[in-house]
Amino acid sequence: MARIALRPTDGSKVRRPDGGRRGLTAGRHALWGWGVLAAALALPASPPLPAFIAAAAEPMQPDSVRLTIGDSIGTQPSIAVPDCLPLSPDETARSAGRTIAEVLWDDLDFEREFRMIPRDVYRTIPVAGSLIDLPFGRWREIGADGVVSCTVEVLGNGRFEVTARLFSVRTGESAFGVLYPGSPPNPRLVAHQLADELHRHQRGLQGVARTRLAFVSDRDSESVFGLVENRPVKEIYIADYDGANPRRVTVSRSLNTNPAWASDGRSIGYTSWLSGFPDVVVSHIFEGRMAKPVEGDSRRQNFLPAFSPDGRRIAFNSNRDDNNDIYVANVDGTGVQRLTNHPAIDTSPTWSPNGQQIAFTSDRTGAPQIYVIGADGTGLRRLTYESYCDRPTWSPPPFNEIAYSSQTSVGGHDIKVLDLATNEVRQLTFGLGSNESPSYSPNGRHIAFMSTRSGSKQIYTIGRDGRGLRRVTSTGNNEMPSWSR
């Protein structure tokens, strides 16, 4: 059962994001056991999306009074997420409450920090009429160490007010609590933010629930204009990390491939054939602006951009000197430098987390293999000795590894990970279809990739340990994912 590392907290007050401090309304909200002051919406310095809650403050709760839900024998604590309690008697609130609980369950399950009890198991446990009469006995019966209890109230302007708390089932105390006043009418976003904050508070973990995937898709079934052959248009799309909320980024009626997020999550670089030849294009998606920083022409074509972790440089592949080599430039296109100079193909650059090195693919010994070189052009080293390797993707810290696709059968590729500290290789996929184009989540714990295992090209995510495979897309063909930072 739950082992609570409990230190007393100062109880019944909630700090609103606006800084006002007031007690919660009795009867509607629980009065006791706020382990944490609410609504410290720690957003990243440059949020990937406009923050939807008015104010963002640092967490108010000192670590010394943190209460975490644990398990007596050191395994993962088990958590239940029943529907949120609707505080207004309408279908909107009820449905939002169900969506928040479902999405939160998925988000928590994704990181595998908790053992998530399937929601079917407690379908029969009634949603508590108030947070005071949570049926802790029932939750204990199904083996829950913690239960997330949340409320939804529909405000006048179509917005929600959401409260959520994580209770220890054994002691009935609240380990974590948040209040989101005036959330926009997007229950999924509320759940994602809640999941990220809960992970951070309970496990010290940077969650990815509010991250996004950029990818290439032919889902709109358009054809490239003016050709003899019928060629499907491939455009860049973005979606939430779980595939929900897909949106189209490019409308070029052309071919676009290999999107790559800039580190601030505000722009996406990709290879576009908009001008009739491949060139690096950067879409500043929050400004509705497009740029061609390294401005190619039919004789100086540019492919496969990769932004440096500090966002100031861009590595790319170009044939401007009559051969496929890796180049580096400032993001504004100035200071172009040739990094590799070999008659073979050098392509698919990826930056090390500190920006000091670049891994890439080269076929200088025959079949393509992964190499690494200093960002100053020195220290070339070969990393892989397999039949065919491509698309290296360097993990973010704290891990130091490179995921890549490796040919494991005729025409079949699998995702592998090379640990740079031990030189050991882990294989994550095993021959189901072809598995290509890996991309790390910003916390380094997951990898998105394309697989043909379903018969079409779709995007999946998998843990860096090879567990927790999830399918993300299903409409049309979807490939070449890039996970936002």
Next chain:
Amino acid sequence: MHDRRHVPGFAVVATLAAVCLQAACSDNPPPEFPEPMLEPTVIEDPPEIVAFAPAPETAPPPPAPAPPVLTPDEEIASRSLEELNRSLLLEPVFFVLDSADLDERGRQVVEANAEMLARFPTWNVTIEGHCDERGTPEYNLALGERRAVAAQRYLLQLGLDDARVRTVSYGKEFPFDPGHDEAAWAANRRAHFVITQK
């Protein structure tokens, strides 16, 4: 046709205006020019005119613009770009797996294409590089580029003007044969010639 029919009207207006200006009819209110200063808008002809017209220009099917007189080259030159590309007058060059080397057959194809381009010196071409689906999409972009360049370099060796040929790689993104077997893969590993200007 319609436009032309209305031009005289427009000309009259313009002339009147010019006359008016010359006659210095610049009394206080500058003459109001009638609207149609832009393109004379197309007004549908009354159907009667069409009906009564003996339709001189359409009726006698022009004595078949001398089809036999066209030389083969003239016939080819008369085709549209789309027809030219559909008829594959410039053949594609095929490659073996993971290779961008022109083999004997590939060189013959490029030589034939070079002759064709010499016969039609106004044509410009783009050579597309394509790969089969078995490689990774990223590496295949470079491999396709190398295939297109291999064909381009041989064309230039054969004396083609550098300005007439461009290359573009599509990697494995636009397969010609959507199948997943040896025949499809072989068909998709190619340098594909597209006439872009004639």
